[in-house]
Amino acid sequence: MFEQTGVIEPRLDIAAMGQLAASYRRLASGLTSAHTDATDSVAHVLASNDGPAAQQFSQSETGTGSIAVHLGELAEAATRTSNAYARGAVGGLQATVAMQVVAYSRMGQYLQMVERRTPSVFVAIFVQVVRFQLxxxxSRGATAVESAFADLDLPAEHALVRENDTRGNLDDGVADRLAKLAAEDPEKVREVFQSIADDFADQNGIPRKQIQWVDLNGAYGRRDGAGNIQLDPDFLTDPSVLLHTVVHEMEHSRQYEGMAMDPNSTTNGAGMTPEEAARWRELNQTYVRNKGDNPSTSVDEAYRARPVEVDARRAGRDFVNNLTLEELEKYL
Known part of the structure; x- marks a missing residue:
């Protein structure tokens, strides 16, 4: 009766939907395992560590916005998707079978009407009735399939920090203000960077560092032998780079001031506890610094993975991400 009524015969691939349901179940299981491994690994690290650095590590790896949380969200979404395919397959199968049963049974009646030469007007009415039923x-089948997928609530894309995108995202208003200031009064904007460095030093109880503006042949900045910060003035037109660099280098100053604390001290210094200072001394040991390096080459392959560098990039990135126009005013 499909041809007679003009209704398209359902061709829903129920087997494929069942296979997709099974695939998403396996995906959910794998994601759940990955989430468990991530949280267990963090718990293992925290079992032997405490203090601000450990808290930051816990937050970055298992807190809001972390990859561990995202893995959990993906596992839940995969389970919902698996259930949706399973429910959709059932609803689609029920509609398909019902339509085929109606079409088959009504076809027999239709053929009898034709054989008995039933007036065409009655045959036409019969066909329209069957069409309505089909x-x-x-419609019920389509609704069942659509409703199965209506509430998937898929998680948003997780924004990863790429190797080439570690300097954060500066507020557009702040970027415009600094760029304009750099064009109109370069000396003033240099004072802003010095004020930021001084404020960081004062907040962490470490000596202030003088910013020197020198040609670094394409490098953004560095610390000299005395611990002062050197910045390349060519990058004054790219404030986010220099903001990150200033705080990055000041965080190095904080790290090394902390590591220089008396191991027997019981008081805080350089914005860290004695316990945290001891951990930084351990994390900066040669055997840690050289992990992943290839001694047969002149390239320092272990540089980016060193704990002191990871932490300094984190400090610079956080400052850039969180700097507002209101906060910028205190440095002007």
Missing amino acids: LQLE
Whole structure:
């Protein structure tokens, strides 16, 4: 009766939907395992560590916005998707079978009407009635499939920190203000960077560092032998780079001031506890610094992975991400 009524015969691939349901179940299981491994690994590290650095590590790896949380969200979403395919397959199968049963049974009646030479007007009415029945069943099936996928609530894309995108995202208003200031009064904007460095030093109880503006042949900045910060003035037109660099280098100053604390001290210094200072001394040991390096080459392959560098990039990135126009005013 599909041809007679003009209703398209359902061709829903129930087997494929069942296979997708199974695939998403396996994906959910794998994601759940990955989430468990991530949280267990963090718990293992925290079992032997405490203090601000450990808290930051815990937050970055298992807190809001972390990859561990995202893995958990993906596992839940994969489970919902698996259930949706399973429910959709059942709803689609029920509609398909019902439509085929109606079409088969009504076809027999239709053929009898034709054989008995029933007036065409009655045959036409019969065909329209069957068409209505088939379309109702088709609508119910489509609704069942659509409703199965209506509430998936898929998680948003997780923003990863790429190796080439570690300097954060500066507020547009702040970027415009600093760029304009750099064009109109370069000396003033240099004072802003010095004020930021001084403020960082004062907040962490470490000596202030003088910023020197020198040609660094394409490098953004560095610390000299005395611990002062050197910045390349060519990058004054790119404030986010220099903001990150200033705080990055000041964080190095904080790290090394902390590591220089008396191991027997019981008081805080350089913005850290004695316990945290001891951990930084351990994390900066040669065997840690050289992990991943290839001694047969002149390239320092272990540089980016060193704990002191990871922490300094984190400090610079956080400052850039969180700097507002209101906060910028205190440095002007």
